Amino acid sequence: MNDTTVQAAGCVLWRRSSAGDVELALVFRPRWSDWSWPKGKLKKGETARAAAVREVGEETGHACRLGADLPTLRYDDHAGRKKEVRYWAAESADGDFTPNDEVSELVWVSPDEARERLTYVRDRELIAPALAAIDIDPGKFPMDGDS
Template identity: 75%
Template sequence: MNDTVVRASGCVLWRRSASGGVELALVFRPKWSDWSWPKGKLKKGETARAAALREVREETGHTCRLGPALPTARYTDHAGRDKEVRYWVAESTGGAFAANDEVSDLVWLPPAEARERLTYEHDKELIPPTLTAIGVTQHS
């Protein structure tokens, strides 16, 4: 067993839709062929909060305002390493997506559709606490 834990940070990025509902941002990473939240490994000396903000900017093109912390996800990554990802709820404050080396697509979806699109169960588990944190009472 590997004693080194890979530390990462990310956000459940959200915005209000034109109809007043909530949309969540998912990114597609072709290297892993998965839909997930914007996230990534901490750089040396970087705080988890700073990494979360950086990763959202790099992967979505959006800036954001961090809200409450969400449960930390712990799992084994594709390389068999233990991984720990700290998440925050984050409201988009603007930006525009451009595909890059890590992320080829970004979609904004209502919570129920986001749940269906997400690849990993540990990502789906973050939707209810996110909606509670932003004051959405119906978990659609």
């Protein structure tokens, strides 16, 4: 049995709408039929920071500026392997999405809509720390069960 933990990295990608509101980017992965944050496995010799930026570019078509570290998520993946994903809050520096083999849709949504649309509870747990990292009062967006 392989006890190696799969190492991955990703971002809670955000931007300001024309009205000044924060929008978060969610990606739809048809292989898993899920909505999630852009993320992926580290390549050999790649740092987590470099992987996070690369994955955002590959999955969303957007360049980004990494901000604050967010909590690292640990869970068992679809194959039953241990997985550890490091996350950052990252501001979009612009780009254009093109559907690809891994991601068929990109949506920009409010934090409340992100909480509703994200498939996994663990991903929802990153919304409040991401909003705090970009100086948005996370209390404005109650956590699951708080409303």
